[in-house]
Amino acid sequence: MRSLADDPSFFLAPEGRRDPRAELAATLAAFFDPPPAIAAAGRADPRAEREAQHPQCRFVARYRWLAEQLAFDPSRLPPVPCPRFEEWFASFTPERLTLVFPEAFMNNPASMFGHTLLRVDATEDAGRRDLLAFAINYAAYTNGEAGALFAVKGIAGRYPGYFSIAPYYEKVKEYGDWENRDIWEYPLDFTRDEIERVLRHLWELDRVRFDYWFLDENCSYQLLDLLEVGRPGMRLIEGNPFYLIPADSVRSVVAKAGLGGDVRWRPSAATELRAAADSLSSRDQRRVLRLASGRLDPDSEEIAALPEDRRAAVLGLAYDLLRHRFLSQRVTRSESVELSRRLLAARSRVPYAGQPAHAPARPAASPDQGHGTARVSLESGFWDHEPYVELRIRPAFHGLLDPQGGYTRGAEIQFLDTALRVLPEESRVRLQELVLLDVLSLAPRDRLFEPISWRFDTGLRTRLLPEHGDRLEAEPVWRSRGGAGLAYQLGPVLAYLMGEATLDVAPALANDVALGPGAELGLYLGSPADLWRGHLFARTTGFALGERTLASSVGIEQRVRIGASSAIELHASLERAFGESWLEAGLRWSRFF
Amino acid sequence: MAPRSGARARRARAPFRGAPPWLVCLASAALFASPAASDPAYLQSLLARADALGLTDDPTWHALLH
Numbered sequence: 001m002r003s004l005a006d007d008p009s010f011f012l013a014p015e016g017r018r019d020p021r022a023e024l025a026a027t028l029a030a031f032f033d034p035p036p037a038i039a040a041a042g043r044a045d046p047r048a049e050r051e052a053q054h055p056q057c058r059f060v061a062r063y064r065w066l067a068e069q070l071a072f073d074p075s076r077l078p079p080v081p082c083p084r085f086e087e088w089f090a091s092f093t094p095e096r097l098t099l100v101f102p103e104a105f106m107n108n109p110a111s112m113f114g115h116t117l118l119r120v121d122a123t124e125d126a127g128r129r130d131l132l133a134f135a136i137n138y139a140a141y142t143n144g145e146a147g148a149l150f151a152v153k154g155i156a157g158r159y160p161g162y163f164s165i166a167p168y169y170e171k172v173k174e175y176g177d178w179e180n181r182d183i184w185e186y187p188l189d190f191t192r193d194e195i196e197r198v199l200r201h202l203w204e205l206d207r208v209r210f211d212y213w214f215l216d217e218n219c220s221y222q223l224l225d226l227l228e229v230g231r232p233g234m235r236l237i238e239g240n241p242f243y244l245i246p247a248d249s250v251r252s253v254v255a256k257a258g259l260g261g262d263v264r265w266r267p268s269a270a271t272e273l274r275a276a277a278d279s280l281s282s283r284d285q286r287r288v289l290r291l292a293s294g295r296l297d298p299d300s301e302e303i304a305a306l307p308e309d310r311r312a313a314v315l316g317l318a319y320d321l322l323r324h325r326f327l328s329q330r331v332t333r334s335e336s337v338e339l340s341r342r343l344l345a346a347r348s349r350v351p352y353a354g355q356p357a358h359a360p361a362r363p364a365a366s367p368d369q370g371h372g373t374a375r376v377s378l379e380s381g382f383w384d385h386e387p388y389v390e391l392r393i394r395p396a397f398h399g400l401l402d403p404q405g406g407y408t409r410g411a412e413i414q415f416l417d418t419a420l421r422v423l424p425e426e427s428r429v430r431l432q433e434l435v436l437l438d439v440l441s442l443a444p445r446d447r448l449f450e451p452i453s454w455r456f457d458t459g460l461r462t463r464l465l466p467e468h469g470d471r472l473e474a475e476p477v478w479r480s481r482g483g484a485g486l487a488y489q490l491g492p493v494l495a496y497l498m499g500e501a502t503l504d505v506a507p508a509l510a511n512d513v514a515l516g517p518g519a520e521l522g523l524y525l526g527s528p529a530d531l532w533r534g535h536l537f538a539r540t541t542g543f544a545l546g547e548r549t550l551a552s553s554v555g556i557e558q559r560v561r562i563g564a565s566s567a568i569e570l571h572a573s574l575e576r577a578f579g580e581s582w583l584e585a586g587l588r589w590s591r592f593f
Numbered sequence: 594m595a596p597r598s599g600a601r602a603r604r605a606r607a608p609f610r611g612a613p614p615w616l617v618c619l620a621s622a623a624l625f626a627s628p629a630a631s632d633p634a635y636l637q638s639l640l641a642r643a644d645a646l647g648l649t650d651d652p653t654w655h656a657l658l659h
Contacts, residue, residue, distance in 0.1 A: 001658070003658045016658070020658060024648060028639050029636055065654075066643075066648075069648055070648075072639075076632050201656075201659075225659055229653075232651075232652040232656045
């Protein structure tokens with residue numbers, strides 16, 4: 001046994017992190033310590049203040065459990081009053097514990113897989129005033145470092161992680177308003193006693209440092225461990241020892257801890273604004289944009305000429321959009337305050353009390369109903385007239401052709417996608433692909449929001465390269481590709497255009513390298529219930545440095561979902577490079593688990 | 594780990610600050626009435642009982658050690 005806590009102050013025995021028996025003995029001995037002088041309390045340093053508490057107060061969950069198990073004799077082991085803890089504990093009045101899952105946020109490596117936190121619903125708050133409840137969060141303290149540096153240091157466990165408590169509305173503001181992430185809320189089937197055990201242990205974890213590991217000992221891992229204190233023996237963390245993905249942790253909690261109520265979906269501000277805009281005509285949407293940017297006067301004749309219901313909707317949405325831009329720090333307070341006042345004043349003068357009906361549609365599947373993040377596939381096909389059988393294993397997480405339910409639309413993250421290809425004609429096995437990382441974010445643009453879509457992937461691929469004259473031979477190359485572009489949702493079709501740069505490195509290439517710009521145009525489309533999904537694409541790369549050629553590809557991929565955890569894919573593409581053309585096609589069966 | 598807003602939360606950041614006077618008196622009384630040293634015989638009996646109950650292998654103890 002090795003505790004996840006990396007803070008020596010969390011242990012009372014020198015070897016307590018690895019030796020539960022020594023830690024239990026040291027804990028019992030410490031409970032006999034004389035109470036500290038009251039003068040020692042109220043220190044300026046909160047950490048010193050925590051450590052100055054009597055062990056019975058600092059380790060309240062341990063004390064309570066050991067007292068229950070061993071039936072302490074109060075005359076021989078007097079209980080020490082813990083007023084600071086009691087006051088903190090009384091501020092919760094817990095009734096319900098809710099697991100909160102903000103969906104993936106692709107523009108931050110820390111949030112690409114989603115996030116998990118807990119909410120403690122107070123007695124009088126449950127279900128009605130949950131924004132005022134307290135949220136329990138575990139996060140890395142990065143000193144503002146983000147992007148690739150965060151990813152590298154996070155994977156290497158170089159950040160400290162701490163538990164913290166904040167009002168839930170702050171979290172909704174952070175995730176829902178600033179980062180435009182829809183939030184799922186799972187009320188857990190925990191009794192009040194179980195919730196109180198979690199809270200007592202949370203008190204013990206105050207300012208206790210953990211090494212934050214992006215892949216395994218992350219937010220979800222620590223929260224599952226915290227829930228285990230409430231109901232020991234659930235074994236929420238089982239299975240994969242190398243990583244824990246928040247969506248998997250949600251599935252584990254739902255399956256093993258159970259739900260104590262209906263799952264709630266809390267749409268982000270952007271989702272609500274989009275739904276409101278969809279209920280307006282194109283001309284009214286343009287009016288909203290002009291109003292929110294100050295280019296159209298709320299008291300203008302153009303607005304006054306609108307029917308009352310439309311005028312109310314346009315002015316209301318313009319105010320909501322301006323407020324969202326302020327909350328997401330896209331406009332300053334000074335830029336927005338006067339315009340907000342004028343929009344509200346104009347709206348108040350419209351004698352229309354009705355509210356436009358534009359509630360966003362809840363997704364058909366919640367994250368716990370999504371496919372498993374690991375995938376194994378068996379495929380048969382041909383490549384340049386050569387038949388093959390392929391075994392493909394992808395440990396994590398989601399591809400755009402995978403069943404959509406429960407995953408963020410337009411977001412693809414795949415780790416260690418590995419394909420072993422058996423070539424019967426050559427009687428050999430070839431490592432066809434080993435893609436370390438493949439990230440694609442297709443974020444559709446509309447009148448209200450104009451995000452940039454982007455991609456990055458790196459890993460081993462197999463290319464046909466010229467050898468011995470005109471003949472093309474399959475050779476491994478290490479390919480890295482980055483790109484940015486635009487995406488639009490056109491009814492059921494998601495269309496995108498990307499500008500890209502591709503770098504191939506391999507001994508088989510001239511000067512060991514091939515580098516060039518490229519472009520990809522594509523369409524994703526699917527049936528309403530996601531039984532079928534297709535992808536049409538055309539891409540070209542002009543390798544201008546090293547091994548020069550114009551490489552082009554046009555093709556189609558389509559997937560049919562079979563239940564929640566299986567799919568069949570058919571793909572075909574026409575490839576061209578080095579003056580040669582060839583076909584590739586395959587039929588693939590995939591199983592998610 | 595104090596909640597980050599609200600007067601009650603601010604008071605909770607410092608021990609005894611904002612606590613009712615009777616609680617402070619109780620804590621002070623406990624401080625002076627408690628034995629100055631541990632009770633080795635009782636501690637040994639607790640350890641023996643913990644061993645007998647197998648508490649060090651209990652999933653709750655492991656969960657509490659995080």
